[in-house]
Each structure stands twice: as structure tokens, then as C-alpha cells.
Amino acid sequence: MSKSVAYKHLVRALSLWPKDRLRPDCQLQDILLARAKKTFVPVSSAIGAPAPAINERAELENANALYSLLDNRYALRYQPRKNLLMRPASNPDHYNDIIEEIDAAPTRGMFGRIKNRLSGLLRFS
Template sequence: MSRSIAYQHHLRALARWPKDELRPGCQLPDAVRRRVEQRFLPVSSETAPGATQRIAASPLDEKRELEQANALYSLLENRYSRKYPTTGSLMRPQSNPNHYTNLMKELREAPRSSWIERTVKRWKGFLRFG
């Protein structure tokens, strides 16, 4: 196991990452963790027959990897949404002032909806009149 500080920061950030209820089978931390493990963990030819083509062959730049971990922390802590809040008319377009409110409501309801509800909503999306 790698004792790199950047590796530990990556794992710590990924452990804190919230689960995506909308797509339970496709989680961002799983994909990033695979990339981090390929990058940091040594490759043994016994466990991975095609191991010579893995990312770990290139030299590790600790500073760059720490910057990548910092980017994960930035997203995790919502630094940019706090620094640049979206207010005013941006969230209430004149053509449909309730668009983003309705969108957030649908995203909250989607993981708990039944198969029939999802199918009806899909057909409503196909058959828009007016």
C-alpha cells in the first residue's frame, strides 16, 4: 500500500464523497478510486496480466497529485458555489421562472419513484403539446 500523502488525501476525500442516489450503480468515488489506485499502487505481473500498459509506469509527480486531491476537496466543500453564488435572475429565467425549482424537485423525487411513475414521466416528455 502506498504511503504517499497525496494518495492518503485522495482516499480521505473519496471517503467523504456523498452517494449519488439517482445513479446507485455508477458512483464518482469508485471511478476516481480506480484511477488513484492505478496511479499509486505498484503493479504486480501475477495479478494483472496486462499490467505493463497501466498508468503507474510514468513517474509520480507528488505536487501535481496533491493539486488533484485539492480539486476533489474543492468540489466536496462547495468552495466555488460559496465564492460565486448564483442569485437573482440567473436562477429564474424569464421564459420559465420555476424551471430550476421544478428540476430540483424532480431530482429529489426520482430515486424514490416507482417504475410506473418513471415510465409515465418519460412518456410525458415524449408527448409535449403546446
């Protein structure tokens, strides 16, 4: 039995999906791949009931939505004016600081983590 076209597209789109650095133990692609396997792989039943029909068109639309998110189609089409969303007037570097912190966290040693925790507790203004 060959896999359907929609299943192949979903698996390919999920293989291209970036890993979540903030929550490495809970990945979106793992959850969606488990859903795709549950949908497309028929469960053999002892009763012999036929497997439920798969809406191939809807699954292809889901795969197309994943591809469009991967290509940043919506971010490019609906750009906020002058990128004001990512640079608020009150703290323009807020999101850049968060991204730098997430990038630095996996390589930080034990003393670096303790230093950051203590500096977060003690704030001098």
C-alpha cells in the same frame, strides 16, 4: 509499504463525495478511485523494471481541488448576481422542478411511472 499522503487525501476526499442520484451506476468517485489506485499501486512486472515516478505535488494539488469542490469554495466566491443562473426569467422554477423529480423518481411505483409517461405524451394546452 505505506501509502503516500496524496493517496490518503484522495481516498478521503472521494469518500466524502456525494453520490450521483441521476446516474447511480456511474459514480465519479469510483472512476477517480480507480485512477488513484492505478497511479499509486505499483504493478509488479516480470522484467523487474522500476515503477514510474509519481508526482506527489501534482497529486496533492488534485486532492486539494477535490476538497475545494466539496467545500463549495468556488460557488461561494463567484456567486452569480442574485442567483440569476438558477432562476431564469422565462421559467424560474425549472431547476427546482428537476430536483424534485429526481428526488421522487426512486420511490415512485410502476403506476406512477406509467402515469408520468402518459402525461408526458398527452399534453393539453
